[in-house]
Amino acid sequence: MKTIEQTTSEILNLAATYFHIPREQLSPEDDFFTKLGINSLQALELLTRLEQHFQIELPDYEFQGVSDFRTLAERVHSRL
Amino acid sequence: MVDPGQYPSLGAALREALERWAEQTCLIEADRDRENCRLTYRQFKETALPLARTLQQLGFAEGDRAAILMSNQSKWLLSAYAIFHCGGVLVPLDFKLSAQEQLQLLAHSRTKVLIVEYYLWRAMLSASGFKDRKMQAVLVTEAPANADLAGARRWEERPGEGEPTFVPRRRNDWACIVYSSGTGGRPKGCVLTHENYLEQCKSLMSLFPFSPEVKYLSILPTNHAIDFMVGFIGPFLCGAAVVHLRALRPEFIREAFTRYKITYMSVVPMVLKNLERGLRERFAALPAHRRFILKGLIGLNRLLTKRKPNVKLSRRLLHNIHQAFGGELRGLFVGGAFTEPATLQFFYDLGIPVANGYGLTEAGTAVTLNDLNPFRPDTVGKPLPGVEIRIVNPDAQGIGEVAVRSQTVMSHYLDDPELTAEAIVDGWLMTGDLGRMDSTGHVQLFGRKKNMIVTEGGKNIYPEDVETAFAGLPVKEFCIFAANYLWQQRDLTGEKLVLVIRLDAGQQMSDDLRQELVSRNRHLPDFKRISGYVVLDQDFPRTASLKVKRPMLAEEVRKRLDRAIAVVEL
Numbered sequence: 149m150k151t152i153e154q155t156t157s158e159i160l161n162l163a164a165t166y167f168h169i170p171r172e173q174l175s176p177e178d179d180f181f182t183k184l185g186i187n188s189l190q191a192l193e194l195l196t197r198l199e200q201h202f203q204i205e206l207p208d209y210e211f212q213g214v215s216d217f218r219t220l221a222e223r224v225h226s227r228l
Numbered sequence: 229m230v231d232p233g234q235y236p237s238l239g240a241a242l243r244e245a246l247e248r249w250a251e252q253t254c255l256i257e258a259d260r261d262r263e264n265c266r267l268t269y270r271q272f273k274e275t276a277l278p279l280a281r282t283l284q285q286l287g288f289a290e291g292d293r294a295a296i297l298m299s300n301q302s303k304w305l306l307s308a309y310a311i312f313h314c315g316g317v318l319v320p321l322d323f324k325l326s327a328q329e330q331l332q333l334l335a336h337s338r339t340k341v342l343i344v345e346y347y348l349w350r351a352m353l354s355a356s357g358f359k360d361r362k363m364q365a366v367l368v369t370e371a372p373a374n375a376d377l378a379g380a381r382r383w384e385e386r387p388g389e390g391e392p393t394f395v396p397r398r399r400n401d402w403a404c405i406v407y408s409s410g411t412g413g414r415p416k417g418c419v420l421t422h423e424n425y426l427e428q429c430k431s432l433m434s435l436f437p438f439s440p441e442v443k444y445l446s447i448l449p450t451n452h453a454i455d456f457m458v459g460f461i462g463p464f465l466c467g468a469a470v471v472h473l474r475a476l477r478p479e480f481i482r483e484a485f486t487r488y489k490i491t492y493m494s495v496v497p498m499v500l501k502n503l504e505r506g507l508r509e510r511f512a513a514l515p516a517h518r519r520f521i522l523k524g525l526i527g528l529n530r531l532l533t534k535r536k537p538n539v540k541l542s543r544r545l546l547h548n549i550h551q552a553f554g555g556e557l558r559g560l561f562v563g564g565a566f567t568e569p570a571t572l573q574f575f576y577d578l579g580i581p582v583a584n585g586y587g588l589t590e591a592g593t594a595v596t597l598n599d600l601n602p603f604r605p606d607t608v609g610k611p612l613p614g615v616e617i618r619i620v621n622p623d624a625q626g627i628g629e630v631a632v633r634s635q636t637v638m639s640h641y642l643d644d645p646e647l648t649a650e651a652i653v654d655g656w657l658m659t660g661d662l663g664r665m666d667s668t669g670h671v672q673l674f675g676r677k678k679n680m681i682v683t684e685g686g687k688n689i690y691p692e693d694v695e696t697a698f699a700g701l702p703v704k705e706f707c708i709f710a711a712n713y714l715w716q717q718r719d720l721t722g723e724k725l726v727l728v729i730r731l732d733a734g735q736q737m738s739d740d741l742r743q744e745l746v747s748r749n750r751h752l753p754d755f756k757r758i759s760g761y762v763v764l765d766q767d768f769p770r771t772a773s774l775k776v777k778r779p780m781l782a783e784e785v786r787k788r789l790d791r792a793i794a795v796v797e798l
């Protein structure tokens with residue numbers, strides 16, 4: 149069983165790779181819209197990558213109003 | 229098609245469609261690679277009528293208001309039909325608003341019955357204002373078996389038997405109350421009549437006639453005016469099939485095109501640009517020689533379709549691209565916000581014409597639409613049949629405020645005669661948008677006279693509605709404006725909100741205050757956030773009742789501050 153810290157770290161790694169941002173520039177408190185420079189549709193692309201990585205299904209509505217990596221990680225972690 | 233001109237109400241026209249196209253596929257709901265449901269028009273009726281019966285058992289009667297609060301899914305349409313069957317007034321609410329905002333609009337509209345998706349109901353239960361709710365009944369869809377619904381009923385439960393009574397309505401009766409804004413301030417509930425919608429449907433379908441062969445992919449929520457008309461009323465009256473997608477990821481949209489052989493889809497500019505970006509990336513990844521050939525074919529297609537689209541020819545020339553879209557796509561509709569001409573041209577050159585338009589909630593769905601004859605990406609098309617457009621007080625370049633007169637213009641703003649009188653003057657809807665009409669009758673838009681922005685996602689944002697998120701900010705006073713309203717620009721791209729701050733005497737802009745702004749901003753949905761702030765060194769002008777005189781304040785900001793220097797990005 150992963151810890152929430154591991155889940156968070158894996159999400160940050162994935163976001164850094166997918167959106168070509170140096171990993172060290174990302175932290176759990178960051179607003180991913182601002183930090184990654186993405187819109188809500190691109191955020192949905194990130195969700196798909198997370199689904200593939202964690203082998204889970206993430207309904208779009210679970211992420212309505214979520215904009216920071218820490219909350220995102222909590223939502224993902226609760227479904228692992 | 230069921231002729232909308234021959235029916236007194238949406239309920240009556242839809243009822244006829246359910247009979248006429250009984251064996252045609254009507255509605256498909258897909259979620260990822262699963263298909264949740266597939267209904268013919270007959271099955272649609274058989275599913276919706278028991279819901280209408282439930283509503284009538286709950287005492288829902290002619291003229292009563294029922295709100296729908298759901299994401300993009302089939303139960304939205306089933307519920308809407310049931311409401312119209314009962315002679316009710318539909319209040320379509322935006323599921324992306326916060327629960328507190330939704331409760332405000334439910335109260336303002338005096339909604340009697342709420343039909344809501346479970347996760348949204350769950351959020352509402354803990355929102356402030358929930359205990360003051362006045363709805364008499366709530367129907368919740370897709371609730372887990374053991375969920376506590378706090379007194380609500382399950383949408384799926386259909387007690388009792390018997391045919392519900394069809395309640396006729398007249399053309400001038402209210403069909404919908406649609407909120408264009410006002411969650412933070414003065415609610416703008418546009419009251420639209422059955423005639424408004426039926427006339428809108430008639431004129432849109434005269435330009436783009438649907439038929440039972442059409443498969444329309446619905447990715448916009450149906451509370452959105454475009455999807456309500458082009459993804460519900462229009463296709464139903466024409467016997468077409470609507471495909472709803474619940475997971476709105478680009479890869480699922482791509483799969484839906486090929487799986488269902490989609491013919492039309494409506495999008496907002498943000499989705500269109502995303503599609504363009506994806507296609508450009510794919511083109512760039514091709515080997516050099518294939519890229520060269522593709523470029524040549526696109527150029528040839530552009531040349532051969534210069535006067536008007538020829539989808540059959542384009543499918544032959546650019547076979548692989550069209551196959552990726554399922555091979556049956558005839559075109560896309562885009563609206564809700566300004567679309568860049570280059571994006572429209574990109575798709576047109578691929579043989580995928582995008583009909584862009586211009587509309588306001590106050591005028592139904594659209595007042596202009598590009599009829600692609602010829603394609604004019606620099607404009608928002610010509611006025612739709614039955615729509616008159618006038619440019620008020622044009623300047624030397626012919627640019628002035630766009631005014632609209634049409635049978636599609638709303639009746640009034642709910643409970644606000646003063647606002648209605650400002651918006652509708654001598655029968656003309658004053659749009660607050662700046663435009664020009666050229667010699668061929670095409671309308672071009674240049675900016676706004678009003679203090680608001682429209683995002684690429686098609687969301688209208690009024691600064692007053694965002695100010696509540698900054699209530700109690702430790703400064704003397706503050707106000708939010710559309711940047712292009714403060715520093716007027718003839719541009720409709722990249723519209724932003726700016727916070728104007730007046731600090732207390734001796735107060736400096738500190739890191740703590742800046743952090744507070746960032747934090748408050750973060751609590752807003754991404755499309756409502758301010759992009760930066762300016763500090764003004766004088767008190768805000770106010771009325772005798774101490775309300776900020778916004779136009780005068782905007783004038784002061786414009787006079788004293790240079791946008792390029794004064795705005796600090798957040």
